[in-house]
Amino acid sequence: MRTITYRDALREAIREEMLRDERVFILGEDIAGYGGTYAVSKGLFEEFGEKRVRDTPLAEEVITGAAIGAALGGLRPILELMTVNFSLLASDQIINSAAKFHYMFGGQPQIPLVIRMPGGGGAQRGAQHSQMLETMYAHVPGLKVVTPATPYDVKGMLKSAVRDPNPVLFIEHELLYNIKGDVPDEGVEYTVPLDRGEVKRAGQHITIITFSRMLHVTMQAAEDLAKEGIDAEVIDLRCIRPIDIDLLVDSVKKTNRVVIAEEGWKYYGTGQGLAALIYEFAFDYLDAPIQHVHGADVPMPYSKSLERLAMPNKDAIVKAAKAIVPAVLAHT
Amino acid sequence: MAISNATLAGLTRTQLLEMHYMMSLLRRFEEKSAEEYTRGKIGGFMHLYIGQEAVGVGSITNLLPEDRVLSSYREHGHAILKGMEPRVVMAELFGKSTGCSKGKGGSMHMWSNELGVYGGNGIVAAQLPMAAGLAFAAQYQGLNNVTMCFFGDGAVDEGAFHESLNLASLWKLPVVYMCENNQYSMGMAVAKAWAVDSLMPRAAAYNMPGEQVDGMDVIAVYEAALRAVERARNGEGPTLLEIKTYRFRGHSMTDPAYYRTREEEHEWRNTRDPIGIFEKRLQEQGIATQAEFDQNDARATQVAEDAADFAENSPDPAPAELFTGVMVDNSTALSFRRERE
Numbered sequence: 001m002r003t004i005t006y007r008d009a010l011r012e013a014i015r016e017e018m019l020r021d022e023r024v025f026i027l028g029e030d031i032a033g034y035g036g037t038y039a040v041s042k043g044l045f046e047e048f049g050e051k052r053v054r055d056t057p058l059a060e061e062v063i064t065g066a067a068i069g070a071a072l073g074g075l076r077p078i079l080e081l082m083t084v085n086f087s088l089l090a091s092d093q094i095i096n097s098a099a100k101f102h103y104m105f106g107g108q109p110q111i112p113l114v115i116r117m118p119g120g121g122g123a124q125r126g127a128q129h130s131q132m133l134e135t136m137y138a139h140v141p142g143l144k145v146v147t148p149a150t151p152y153d154v155k156g157m158l159k160s161a162v163r164d165p166n167p168v169l170f171i172e173h174e175l176l177y178n179i180k181g182d183v184p185d186e187g188v189e190y191t192v193p194l195d196r197g198e199v200k201r202a203g204q205h206i207t208i209i210t211f212s213r214m215l216h217v218t219m220q221a222a223e224d225l226a227k228e229g230i231d232a233e234v235i236d237l238r239c240i241r242p243i244d245i246d247l248l249v250d251s252v253k254k255t256n257r258v259v260i261a262e263e264g265w266k267y268y269g270t271g272q273g274l275a276a277l278i279y280e281f282a283f284d285y286l287d288a289p290i291q292h293v294h295g296a297d298v299p300m301p302y303s304k305s306l307e308r309l310a311m312p313n314k315d316a317i318v319k320a321a322k323a324i325v326p327a328v329l330a331h332t
Numbered sequence: 333m334a335i336s337n338a339t340l341a342g343l344t345r346t347q348l349l350e351m352h353y354m355m356s357l358l359r360r361f362e363e364k365s366a367e368e369y370t371r372g373k374i375g376g377f378m379h380l381y382i383g384q385e386a387v388g389v390g391s392i393t394n395l396l397p398e399d400r401v402l403s404s405y406r407e408h409g410h411a412i413l414k415g416m417e418p419r420v421v422m423a424e425l426f427g428k429s430t431g432c433s434k435g436k437g438g439s440m441h442m443w444s445n446e447l448g449v450y451g452g453n454g455i456v457a458a459q460l461p462m463a464a465g466l467a468f469a470a471q472y473q474g475l476n477n478v479t480m481c482f483f484g485d486g487a488v489d490e491g492a493f494h495e496s497l498n499l500a501s502l503w504k505l506p507v508v509y510m511c512e513n514n515q516y517s518m519g520m521a522v523a524k525a526w527a528v529d530s531l532m533p534r535a536a537a538y539n540m541p542g543e544q545v546d547g548m549d550v551i552a553v554y555e556a557a558l559r560a561v562e563r564a565r566n567g568e569g570p571t572l573l574e575i576k577t578y579r580f581r582g583h584s585m586t587d588p589a590y591y592r593t594r595e596e597e598h599e600w601r602n603t604r605d606p607i608g609i610f611e612k613r614l615q616e617q618g619i620a621t622q623a624e625f626d627q628n629d630a631r632a633t634q635v636a637e638d639a640a641d642f643a644e645n646s647p648d649p650a651p652a653e654l655f656t657g658v659m660v661d662n663s664t665a666l667s668f669r670r671e672r673e
């Protein structure tokens with residue numbers, strides 16, 4: 001094991017997959033000459049050259065459509081869209097083509113495509129550059145949508161995504177690239193599945209379900225709760241579609257209480273979808289209404305003071321947990 | 333030196349000196365913004381206009397108060413030129429309640445209904461279709477105003493550019509499309525992104541007049557923009573101008589610009605500075621003196637300082653502002669207010 005950043009773990013995964021499979025290539029805006037907007041692809045152009053590391057014009061729709069075409073043509077593209085915000089310009093190709101072709105054409109075409117893109121707020125980038133749009137894509141049948149939160153997961157999941165025969169939307173977070181974590185030594189091959197969540201902290205009093213950057217906020221909240229005698233189980237969803245519902249239900253059977261913590265908006269989103277599923281599959285095990293911590297229902301404001309209020313934080317998670325864990329339970 | 337009453341491009345000495353002042357102001361304002369960013373007073377993404385001043389000044393000088401300007405995220409200068417007070421722009425950069433967008437927008441999102449500043453768009457090329465629509469609204473209402481839309485060379489790569497030009501030409505809309513070709517979109521050199529080396533074939537493809545203009549020469553920009561604005565105002569339809577310029581700084585505050593050489597940057601800064609070029613010309617033609625330039629520059633520096641003081645001393649938005657103004661009637665996702673207690 002070594003400790004490396006999320007960014008480096010990602011780059012290793014891309015590099016190892018490129019070495020493993022000639023068909024794998026990467027394309028995107030400013031990934032070569034600029035070294036990648038978040039420096040994920042740094043050095044890859046120098047190592048693999050122009051054929052396999054392609055800078056594209058600033059044109060999300062055509063590069064996404066072309067990546068789909070390349071996948072149809074037998075390649076394994078990893079497309080970097082600069083952020084999820086700009087994927088909206090490509091959303092027609094993603095939703096109307098990538099997600100539908102396998103089904104619509106009777107199971108014939110396969111689109112083994114990975115689209116990497118960071119989302120998220122918290123860096124004062126304003127309303128058009130701070131969105132979490134995994135919910136929008138997770139709504140669509142025909143796509144896999146994953147949101148790894150740790151260096152270990154991001155490396156293992158990117159490898160799985162490249163090998164997956166389906167289109168995978170691989171959603172990173174702008175504030176995760178510098179976080180560090182344990183990753184097996186280089187050369188030690190491992191993958192992480194695209195349909196399994198993980199218990200990142202075992203506990204007995206309450207289940208807190210989260211994903212992406214909010215995992216780290218939630219782990220801190222769990223520490224705070226522990227000091228007050230509340231033993232929280234933290235589940236990192238890792239994948240938004242498909243959802244590892246068994247993992248959630250098993251946890252609810254044990255704790256009987258649920259908080260869902262996400263950065264995105266409240267209405268019709270991932271959190272509400274999860275709550276509905278838990279009510280559907282585990283209603284009888286719940287001892288309290290599910291609590292939901294989420295971003296404010298507004299376009300993200302720029303001003304630091306307002307942005308702080310708009311982003312869900314540790315205290316909100318602690319408060320939500322305490323609201324449904326009776327005092328008698330804590331300390332047992 | 334004797335001051336003649338010579339003119340340039342039909343502009344009076346007073347107008348020319350005002351243009352010089354505006355160029356100096358944009359330069360000093362952006363330098364001040366950079367300083368405040370480094371001090372941590374400004375956050376997020378910030379893109380400076382330094383090097384491109386002649387484009388905004390030369391073109392917006394032609395506009396009337398009722399005309400409209402749309403731009404990208406590199407828009408501090410366009411907003412100021414369209415009449416926005418520098419202190420209001422700076423307050424927006426600081427995220428203060430006195431900013432033009434009440435601190436909710438930030439560097440990329442300047443707006444003013446009264447002044448006809450229609451953003452400040454963070455999505456590359458998003459302003460081009462809207463400019464066509466604004467121009468259509470004017471045409472529809474029989475108004476005589478002109479819409480001027482600024483965008484970068486990178487925006488040309490987006491489908492929205494092509495779709496907008498086609499529509500504008502088809503409907504003969506009173507819009508001027510101003511491509512500020514500063515030779516890079518982030519790290520992508522134009523030559524690596526465009527299959528053609530000029531916008532002129534694109535103008536031709538959409539059946540509208542196009543002109544390539546030296547964007548370091550404020551007078552050349554002024555004259556080309558004047559022709560385009562007059563065409564639009566006379567109901568003759570849109571024009572595409574490709575203004576060749578250069579941004580002296582990185583793409584945004586965090587860009588070390590490894591994709592180009594320091595020599596290239598020095599070359600532009602030292603020999604192609606639009607302010608220096610304009611000063612030389614005004615002096616050579618005996619229109620203005622160094623002392624007048626210095627005076628303009630001192631005033632510009634003072635205004636930029638004042639803007640920063642104003643921003644610094646302005647209040648943050650009130651916490652309640654977080655939830656106001658999402659909808660025009662302040663309605664919420666739920667039909668009752670319980671949510672926001």
Ligand SMILES: Cc1ncc(C[n+]2csc(CCOP(=O)(O)OP(=O)(O)O)c2C)c(N)n1
Pocket residue numbers: 029058060082086089379404406454455456483484485486487488514516517518583
């Ligand atoms: C649709 C979209 N894609 C990508 C980006 C990220 N981005 C911001 S500015 C920029 C470069 C734009 O270059 P250009 O149009 O030449 O304008 P300049 O910055 O040079 O003024 C890119 C790629 C974005 N904001 N919007």
Ligand SMILES: [Mg+2]
Pocket residue numbers: 484485486512513514515516517518
């Ligand atoms: Mg450019």
